[in-house]
Amino acid sequence: MHYLVRLIVEADNATEANSKADNVMSDLVEWNEFDCYYSETDDSRWPDCWKPVRLSAKKAQSMAIDAMQGQLAEFKQALATIRFMLEQYSDEQIFNEDFKQDIAGHYLSRYQFSRASGYHANACQLFDTNGSAITNQRELDLLLKESEGLWVVQVDCHN
Numbered sequence: 001m002h003y004l005v006r007l008i009v010e011a012d013n014a015t016e017a018n019s020k021a022d023n024v025m026s027d028l029v030e031w032n033e034f035d036c037y038y039s040e041t042d043d044s045r046w047p048d049c050w051k052p053v054r055l056s057a058k059k060a061q062s063m064a065i066d067a068m069q070g071q072l073a074e075f076k077q078a079l080a081t082i083r084f085m086l087e088q089y090s091d092e093q094i095f096n097e098d099f100k101q102d103i104a105g106h107y108l109s110r111y112q113f114s115r116a117s118g119y120h121a122n123a124c125q126l127f128d129t130n131g132s133a134i135t136n137q138r139e140l141d142l143l144l145k146e147s148e149g150l151w152v153v154q155v156d157c158h159n
Contacts, residue, residue: 055144085099
């Protein structure tokens with residue numbers, strides 16, 4: 001599945017921002033967070049991939065906020081499924097993944113706890129200059145507040 005990932009990287013200019021973003025993406029692929037990423041603008045499914053924007057710009061802030069909103073929606077969906085599992089199944093059933101899978105709107109699995117954590121590529125669409133997941137609004141707000149020298153780079157990734 002393809003994901004639009006946003007990276008917030010430290011750089012002096014757009015060329016350096018792309019280089020740092022490429023390094024972060026290489027690390028994320030090596031760490032098995034993603035299978036691959038498209039390193040060229042023309043190969044990407046979304047416009048503005050590999051076109052760095054200073055985080056201080058409204059467009060970049062919008063990109064980062066959009067990613068966080070996507071993560072929040074993913075979190076809420078995972079949390080609803082987790083609540084359902086906790087209400088309907090024992091700890092042992094959850095541990096052993098002993099579920100009926102015909103529940104509308106829910107994919108029952110311990111995997112939902114991983115999704116809710118936000119630390120994996122399938123749930124995180126926002127990473128920092130070190131390849132660490134930015135998992136909550138508080139973390140993003142700190143970066144938005146201290147945005148000097150930071151750039152947003154969008155990347156088309158596959159997982």
